[in-house]
Amino acid sequence: MERGAAAEVLRGVRAGVPVAVGYVPMAMAFGVLATQTGLSFFQAGAMSFFVYAGASQFASLGLLAGGASALAIVLATLVLNFRHFLMSVALSRRLPLRQGSDHRARIAPLVLGFGITDETFVVASIEERLTLRYFFGLIVTVYLAWLSGTLVGAGFSSLIPPVIARGMGVALYAMFIAILVPGVKKSWVNGLVAVAGGLLAWGASVLIPGIPSGWRIVIAILVASAFGAMLGSADETGLEQGEAA
Amino acid sequence: MIWLMIAGMCLVTFIPRALPLVLGRSLMLPRWVRRWLSFFPYAALGSLIFPGILTVVGGRPWIGLAAGGCAALLALKARNAIFPVLAAIAVAVGLQLATAG
Numbered sequence: 483m484e485r486g487a488a489a490e491v492l493r494g495v496r497a498g499v500p501v502a503v504g505y506v507p508m509a510m511a512f513g514v515l516a517t518q519t520g521l522s523f524f525q526a527g528a529m530s531f532f533v534y535a536g537a538s539q540f541a542s543l544g545l546l547a548g549g550a551s552a553l554a555i556v557l558a559t560l561v562l563n564f565r566h567f568l569m570s571v572a573l574s575r576r577l578p579l580r581q582g583s584d585h586r587a588r589i590a591p592l593v594l595g596f597g598i599t600d601e602t603f604v605v606a607s608i609e610e611r612l613t614l615r616y617f618f619g620l621i622v623t624v625y626l627a628w629l630s631g632t633l634v635g636a637g638f639s640s641l642i643p644p645v646i647a648r649g650m651g652v653a654l655y656a657m658f659i660a661i662l663v664p665g666v667k668k669s670w671v672n673g674l675v676a677v678a679g680g681l682l683a684w685g686a687s688v689l690i691p692g693i694p695s696g697w698r699i700v701i702a703i704l705v706a707s708a709f710g711a712m713l714g715s716a717d718e719t720g721l722e723q724g725e726a727a
Numbered sequence: 728m729i730w731l732m733i734a735g736m737c738l739v740t741f742i743p744r745a746l747p748l749v750l751g752r753s754l755m756l757p758r759w760v761r762r763w764l765s766f767f768p769y770a771a772l773g774s775l776i777f778p779g780i781l782t783v784v785g786g787r788p789w790i791g792l793a794a795g796g797c798a799a800l801l802a803l804k805a806r807n808a809i810f811p812v813l814a815a816i817a818v819a820v821g822l823q824l825a826t827a828g
Contacts, residue, residue, distance in 0.1 A: 496807070496809075497808070499809055500808045500809050500812040503812060503816075504812075521729060525729050525730070525733065528730075528733050529733055529736075532733055532734075532736075532737040533733060533736045533737050533740050534740070535736075535740045538736065538740065542732070542736065546732075552728055552729075552731050552732035552735060553735070555732050555735075555736065556732060556735035556736055556738075556739055557739075559735075559736045559739050559740060560739035560743075563739065563740050563743055563744075564743065565771075566740070566743055566744045567743035567744070567746070567747065568767060569744075569767065569771065570743065570744050570745070570746070570747040570748055571747040571764065572764045572765075572767040572768065573747070573748070574747040574748050574750065574751055574754075575756075575761065575764055575765075577748065579748060579751045581751060581753065591745060591748035591749045591751065592745050592748075592749070594748055595741070595744045595745025595746070595747075595748040595749070596741060596744060596745060598744045600771065600775055603768065603771065604768050604771055604772050604775070607767070607768040608768050645820060645823050645824065645827075646820060648783060648784050648819065648820075648823065649816045649817075649819040649820035649823065650816055651783050651819075652780075652783045652790075652791060652794045652795070652815050652816055652818075652819040653812050653815065653816055654775075655775075655776055655779065655780045655783065655791065655794070655795055655798070655815070656794060656795060656797075656798035656808075656811050656812045656814075656815030656816070657798075657808050657811075657812050658772050658775050658776045659776060659795055659798045659799050659802060659811065660798055660799075660801075660802040660805070660808035660811040660812065661772070661802075661808060662769070662772045662773075662776070662802075663799055663802035663803060664802070665768075665769060665772075667803075672766075672769045673769075675766045675769040675770050675773065676769045676770065676772050676773035676776075677773060678770070678773065679769065679770035679771065679772065679773025679774040680773035680774055680776055680777030680778070681773075681777070682773075682774065683773070683774035683777065683778065684777055684778040687778065695779075698774055699771060699774045699775065702770050702771070702773060702774035703767050703770045703771050703774070704770075705770075706766070706769075706770035706773060706774075707763050707764070707765075707766035707767050707769075707770045708763055710762075710763075710765075710766035710769065710770070711759060711762040711763040711765075711766060714762070715761075715762045715765050716762075716765035716766045716768075716769060
């Protein structure tokens with residue numbers, strides 16, 4: 483049993499490696515920019531340790547530099563992170579969380595919820611054998627990558643040459659594509675929804691100049707998924723089965 | 728001021744992420760909502776890939792497209808995402824060096 487548990491965590495860790503590769507250069511860039519904006523090493527680190535939301539962290543630096551108040555920055559963060567609420571709702575149908583009053587059943591949703599990012603959401607929700615231990619391994623791996631990247635960036639500088647860092651910047655896109663392809667092979671509707679999502683996100687950025695990336699994603703998720711729901715159900719295996727159980 | 732801001736950002740980031748998991752499946756949802764939710768990951772993927780992939784290397788959108796295309800081809804065969812990812816990084820670095828200056 484214990485060996486099986488460790489193997490599950492390790493499976494999640496492996497799934498987290500491509501995400502970690504993509505997070506490190508971004509986190510270093512955040513660390514560098516944070517100290518340039520006037521945050522101390524510890525403040526920059528605390529931001530990644532406690533807040534742990536890439537887009538909002540970058541946005542907060544821009545707002546700070548522009549002289550915004552703490553309250554305005556907190557509100558902007560709330561608005562920018564609404565997409566994670568949607569993702570958590572979707573994930574709550576897939577994660578096999580136990581109902582219970584014991585310690586573990588109470589703590590698990592808090593720990594796992596903290597680890598939800600755009601990247602961990604898509605990786606986990608497309609994984610067919612999604613277990614709590616797998617998700618735990620995944621989120622710990624990418625969290626440590628984000629945190630350590632921030633500390634290195636804030637403490638030293640972006641150690642990675644710009645050409646390599648930009649190259650590593652493609653990692654997350656390549657990972658998104660690599661997990662999208664099997665889904666499209668399973669059902670063409672999944673691919674159609676993804677294309678609709680991309681076009682909506684692009685359309686939103688053209689029609690509403692300066693729209694935050696978080697809201698492009700919210701619009702794409704709500705509208706493109708509704709379009710998909712008219713054509714069928716994404717994964718009979720995951721969602722519907724989990725519902726019947 | 729900064730520490731207060733960090734504490735506030737922590738709360739407004741954590742609550743929306745954790746709340747649905749805390750409520751868990753005690754929430755009974757109609758079938759059409761479940762179907763809708765089931766497509767969220769694919770819709771999210773589309774919006775995360777495009778148009779962002781065009782901006783990997785500023786001013787040279789085709790580098791992101793080439794690296795992404797390479798990842799897509801490899802993903803047809805590979806079982807793990809790491810090979811398409813490493814190949815895409817190699818393509819992106821290589822194309823930048825080949826077309827520099």
